[in-house]
Amino acid sequence: MTLLDHTHNPAARSWLASANLTGADFPIQNLPFGVIRRRGSNEAFRGAVAIGDQVLDLAALAKLGVITGAAGDALQQAAKDALNDFMAAGPDAWRTLRHALFDVLKEGGTAEQAVRSSLIAQADVEHRLPSRIGDYTDFYTSIHHARNVGRVIRPDDPLTPNFQWLPIAYHGRASSVVISGTDYHRPHGQAMPPGAKAPVYNACTRLDFELEMGFFVGPGNAMGRPVPLAQAEQHIFGMCLLNDWSARDHQFWEMNPLGPFLGKNFCTSISPWIVTMDALVPFRVAFERPADEPQPLAYLDEPGNRAAGGVDVQLSVGLESEQHRTKGLAAAEISRTSFRHQYWTIAQMLAQHTVGGCNLQPGDLCGTGTISGPTAGEAGAIVELSQGGTKPITLAGTGEQRTFLLDGDAVILRGWCEREGAARIGFGECRGMVLPAV
Amino acid sequence: MTLLDHTHNPAARSWLASANLTGADFPIQNLPFGVIRRRGSNEAFRGAVAIGDQVLDLAALAKLGVITGAAGDALQQAAKDALNDFMAAGPDAWRTLRHALFDVLKEGGTAEQAVRSSLIAQADVEHRLPSRIGDYTDFYTSIHHARNVGRVIRPDDPLTPNFQWLPIAYHGRASSVVISGTDYHRPHGQAMPPGAKAPVYNACTRLDFELEMGFFVGPGNAMGRPVPLAQAEQHIFGMCLLNDWSARDHQFWEMNPLGPFLGKNFCTSISPWIVTMDALVPFRVAFERPADEPQPLAYLDEPGNRAAGGVDVQLSVGLESEQHRTKGLAAAEISRTSFRHQYWTIAQMLAQHTVGGCNLQPGDLCGTGTISGPTAGEAGAIVELSQGGTKPITLAGTGEQRTFLLDGDAVILRGWCEREGAARIGFGECRGMVLPAV
Numbered sequence: 001m002t003l004l005d006h007t008h009n010p011a012a013r014s015w016l017a018s019a020n021l022t023g024a025d026f027p028i029q030n031l032p033f034g035v036i037r038r039r040g041s042n043e044a045f046r047g048a049v050a051i052g053d054q055v056l057d058l059a060a061l062a063k064l065g066v067i068t069g070a071a072g073d074a075l076q077q078a079a080k081d082a083l084n085d086f087m088a089a090g091p092d093a094w095r096t097l098r099h100a101l102f103d104v105l106k107e108g109g110t111a112e113q114a115v116r117s118s119l120i121a122q123a124d125v126e127h128r129l130p131s132r133i134g135d136y137t138d139f140y141t142s143i144h145h146a147r148n149v150g151r152v153i154r155p156d157d158p159l160t161p162n163f164q165w166l167p168i169a170y171h172g173r174a175s176s177v178v179i180s181g182t183d184y185h186r187p188h189g190q191a192m193p194p195g196a197k198a199p200v201y202n203a204c205t206r207l208d209f210e211l212e213m214g215f216f217v218g219p220g221n222a223m224g225r226p227v228p229l230a231q232a233e234q235h236i237f238g239m240c241l242l243n244d245w246s247a248r249d250h251q252f253w254e255m256n257p258l259g260p261f262l263g264k265n266f267c268t269s270i271s272p273w274i275v276t277m278d279a280l281v282p283f284r285v286a287f288e289r290p291a292d293e294p295q296p297l298a299y300l301d302e303p304g305n306r307a308a309g310g311v312d313v314q315l316s317v318g319l320e321s322e323q324h325r326t327k328g329l330a331a332a333e334i335s336r337t338s339f340r341h342q343y344w345t346i347a348q349m350l351a352q353h354t355v356g357g358c359n360l361q362p363g364d365l366c367g368t369g370t371i372s373g374p375t376a377g378e379a380g381a382i383v384e385l386s387q388g389g390t391k392p393i394t395l396a397g398t399g400e401q402r403t404f405l406l407d408g409d410a411v412i413l414r415g416w417c418e419r420e421g422a423a424r425i426g427f428g429e430c431r432g433m434v435l436p437a438v
Numbered sequence: 439m440t441l442l443d444h445t446h447n448p449a450a451r452s453w454l455a456s457a458n459l460t461g462a463d464f465p466i467q468n469l470p471f472g473v474i475r476r477r478g479s480n481e482a483f484r485g486a487v488a489i490g491d492q493v494l495d496l497a498a499l500a501k502l503g504v505i506t507g508a509a510g511d512a513l514q515q516a517a518k519d520a521l522n523d524f525m526a527a528g529p530d531a532w533r534t535l536r537h538a539l540f541d542v543l544k545e546g547g548t549a550e551q552a553v554r555s556s557l558i559a560q561a562d563v564e565h566r567l568p569s570r571i572g573d574y575t576d577f578y579t580s581i582h583h584a585r586n587v588g589r590v591i592r593p594d595d596p597l598t599p600n601f602q603w604l605p606i607a608y609h610g611r612a613s614s615v616v617i618s619g620t621d622y623h624r625p626h627g628q629a630m631p632p633g634a635k636a637p638v639y640n641a642c643t644r645l646d647f648e649l650e651m652g653f654f655v656g657p658g659n660a661m662g663r664p665v666p667l668a669q670a671e672q673h674i675f676g677m678c679l680l681n682d683w684s685a686r687d688h689q690f691w692e693m694n695p696l697g698p699f700l701g702k703n704f705c706t707s708i709s710p711w712i713v714t715m716d717a718l719v720p721f722r723v724a725f726e727r728p729a730d731e732p733q734p735l736a737y738l739d740e741p742g743n744r745a746a747g748g749v750d751v752q753l754s755v756g757l758e759s760e761q762h763r764t765k766g767l768a769a770a771e772i773s774r775t776s777f778r779h780q781y782w783t784i785a786q787m788l789a790q791h792t793v794g795g796c797n798l799q800p801g802d803l804c805g806t807g808t809i810s811g812p813t814a815g816e817a818g819a820i821v822e823l824s825q826g827g828t829k830p831i832t833l834a835g836t837g838e839q840r841t842f843l844l845d846g847d848a849v850i851l852r853g854w855c856e857r858e859g860a861a862r863i864g865f866g867e868c869r870g871m872v873l874p875a876v
Contacts, residue, residue: 175799356700364613
C-alpha cells in the first residue's frame with residue numbers, strides 16, 4: 001500500500017484557479033488519467049490528466065521537454081492513444097509521473113506559462129476508452145445487492161452458499177464497453193413472461209442500470225502464475241465508475257445455468273477518468289468482516305488487506321428523464337451509497353481472478369459488481385429500488401414514477417471521496433441514455 | 439450458403455504428392471488458414487495455408503507476384519501476423535483467394551516451381567493463435583451434454599427450461615486461449631467437498647477436458663445492429679477444434695448464480711488451422727428439430743438454416759498418459775461422435791449473440807459448447823464418460839483407469855469430414871497436456 005506524501009497534502013494548490021475550488025472533482029491531489037482529443041476534430045487521441053475544469057494534454061506536455069528522466073519516460077507512455085503501456089509500466093512509473101505532474105501544476109511551479117499552453121477546456125474535449133480492454137470481468141461483491149436480487153429470483157434462499165467464501169465473478173463482454181456519453185438502443189431478446197408456456201421475443205421490458213466501480217489492471221501476470229493477495233494492489237492502476245446496464249427480463253430467462261450473457265452484453269458504460277490508487281490513499285479503510293461470518297481462507301487474507309483493503313468512495317445515482325431535460329430540471333437522485341460496504345476488496349478480487357492461473361493483461365477492466373448499501377435507499381439497481389418492479393419509485397423534480405427504465409431516461413453515476421483532513425477526490429460522471437429499440 | 443464449385447471436386451489433385459494421399463487431412467480441397475513461423479526461429483509470424491504435409495507460406499507467396507488482382511489483395515491480408523484483417527474482408531475475398539490458391543497448387547498449375555519455394559514442412563513450423571481474439575464466447579448447444587452434466591448437478595431436472603428455446607452461452611476468457619501444444623499447470627482454486635461445512639483451497643481434483651468446435655467471426659457488426667439469421671454465415675470465417683479445459687470441483691462450487699469463471703479460465707486450447715466454411719460446403723446437413731420439441735422462435739428460424747445449418751464433422755478424443763508415451767503406444771480413444779448432433783447451428787449461435795445489439799469483431803472466437811452425442815461412448819467430457827467420477831473408464835493400450843485427468847495426461851482432439859463423393863476435409867489436432875500444480 002502506498003503511503004501518504006506531499007501530493008496528498010490538502011493545503012497544496014495549483015496555479016490553475018478552477019483546481020482549487022471547493023467541491024472540485026479534479027484538484028491537484030487527484031490527477032486522473034484518460035484519453036482525449038478536441039471534440040469533433042479528427043486529431044489523434046492521446047493521454048491526458050484532468051485538472052480543475054481543464055485537461056492537461058500529455059502529448060503536448062511531452063513536447064515541451066519540461067519533464068525529463070524517468071518521469072519523462074513515463075510521460076511518453078501516458079501520452080499514447082491508449083494507456084496500456086503506461087499501465088504495464090507499474091507503480092514506480094505511475095508515482096514518478098504523478099510527482100512530476102504535481103510539480104508542474106502546483107502554485108509557484110516554474111514552467112507555468114509553458115504548461116498552460118498544454119491545457120484544453122474539459123468542455124472542448126471528447127474521450128475514448130482509456131485502454132484497449134483485452135478482457136472485461138464483472139464481480140459480484142455487494143452482499144446487500146446479492147440478497148436484494150436473490151430475493152427476486154430465489155425468495156427462500158437469496159444468498160448462494162459461495163458468496164461469503166469467495167468473490168464471485170463472471171466474464172463480461174469487452175467489445176461493448178463504451179465511454180460515458182454513449183447512448184444505446186433498448187435491446188431485443190428472449191424473455192419468459194410469468195405464467196407463459198413459451199418465451200417471447202421482445203424489446204426489453206425490464207431495463208435496469210447497475211451502479212458499479214471499475215478497476216484497471218496494471219502489470220499483468222503470466223498464465224499459470226497467480227498473484228498473491230499481498231501483491232495484488234501493485235497490479236491495479238486505478239478506478240472509475242461503471243454502469244453495467246442490464247435487461248432483467250432477458251437476463252433472468254437466460255442465466256440458468258451459465259450466468260448472464262445477452263442480459264448484459266449490449267452495453268457497459270465507464271467514466272472517462274481513471275483515478276489512480278495513489279490518489280485514493282487517504283480514503284483507504286479497514287476490510288471489516290463480522291466475527292460471526294465466515295472468515296476468508298488464507299489465500300484471501302493478509303494484514304495489509306485487513307488494515308486498509310477497502311476504499312470509501314461516496315456514490316450517487318441520478319435519473320434524468322425527458323421531462324427533466326425539457327423543464328431544465330436537475331436529474332433526480334435515486335440512490336446514494338458508498339463503496340466501503342462491499343464484502344470483498346479489489347485486492348481480493350484480483351487475487352481470486354488469478355488463483356487458478358488465469359493471466360491478466362495491462363488495460364484489462366474489472367467491475368466490482370453492483371454496489372448496494374445496507375439500507376433501501378442505498379440500492380445500486382432499479383430492480384432493487386422498485387422491489388422487483390412491484391413498488392414504483394418517484395422521481396424528484398417531475399414526480400414521475402419508474403419501476404424500470406423508459407426510453408429517454410439517462411442514468412448519471414457520480415463518485416467522490418471526502419473526509420476531514422484530505423482533499424476531495426472526484427471521479428466525474430458516467431452517463432448514458434436509453435434510446436428506443438431499433 | 440456457398441455453393442459447390444470446382445474447388446470441391448474430389449477428383450482434383452495437387453502437384454504436391456502428400457496432399458493426394460488417402461486419409462490426408464489437408465488435400466487441395468481444404469486449404470485451411472493459420473499463422474506460422476519456422477520452429478524455434480525468431481522470424482516474424484505470418485499467415486499460411488496447410489497443404490498435404492507442408493504449409494504454404496503466404497508472405498513468401500505474396501512476394502512471388504503470381505497471385506494478383508483481388509486475390510492478390512486478399513493474399514496480402516492473409517499473409518499478416520494475424521488473420522483479423524483477412525477475416526474482416528468477408529466471403530468474397532475469402533473465396534477469391536481460395537480459388538487462386540487452388541489454381542497455383544493444382545496439378546498442372548503453371549507456377550509450380552516458384553510456389554514450391556514457398557513451402558515449409560509442417561514438422562518445421564510453430565503456430566500462434568490465428569487471430570488476435572478480442573472476445574471469446576462459449577455456447578452450450580449439445581442437449582446430450584446438457585442432460586448428462588445436468589444430472590450431476592440437478593438430478594431431478596437436468597435440462598434447464600431455456601435450453602430448447604435459445605442457444606445458451608457465457609463469456610469466456612480471451613487471454614488464456616492458447617494454441618495446440620501449449621501445456622498448462624493443474625489449477626488451484628476453491629472447492630466445497632461433499633458434506634463439508636467450509637470450502638477448501640486445493641489443486642483441482644476433478645480436472646476435465648471438453649470436446650468442442652470453435653468458429654471465428656469474419657466481418658463484425660456495429661453495436662445495436664443485430665445480424666439476422668439469414669445473414670449470419672456471412673459473418674463466420676471458419677471452424678477449428680477447441681478444448682475447454684474445466685476444473686469441475688472449482689466450477690461447481692463457484693458457478694451459482696453467475697456461471698463458470700475460474701473453473702474454465704485457466705486454459706482453453708484451439709487447433710492451429712481454421713477450416714473455412716467454403717471448405718465445409720459438401721458436409722452441410724439439415725438442421726433437424728423433432729416435431730414434438732419446441733420449434734425455434736421466428737428470429738432463430740429461416741429456410742437456409744433448416745436446409746443446411748448443420749455440419750457433419752466427425753470427432754474423436756484421445757487420452758495419452760505418461761505410460762502411453764513411455765511404452766510408445768498410441769493414445770487411447772475415449773470418445774467418438776459428430777458435430778451434427780448439436781441442438782443449435784452456428785448460424786443460430788451468431789444470430790442469438792447479436793440479437794440484443796452486442797457487437798462482434800473480426801477474429802472473435804466462439805465455442806460451440808461440449809459436443810456429446812446421443813450414446814454413452816459419444817460423451818465429450820470425462821465427467822460424463824465416468825458418470826460424475828463414479829465409474830472409471832479404462833484406457834486402451836495401458837489398461838489404466840481414469841475418473842478425471844491426472845498429471846501427465848495429454849488430451850488430443852481430432853476432427854474430419856468424410857462422405858461418399860467428396861474429398862476428406864481434416865481439422866488436424868488440438869493437443870494439450872496437464873502439468874503438475876505449481
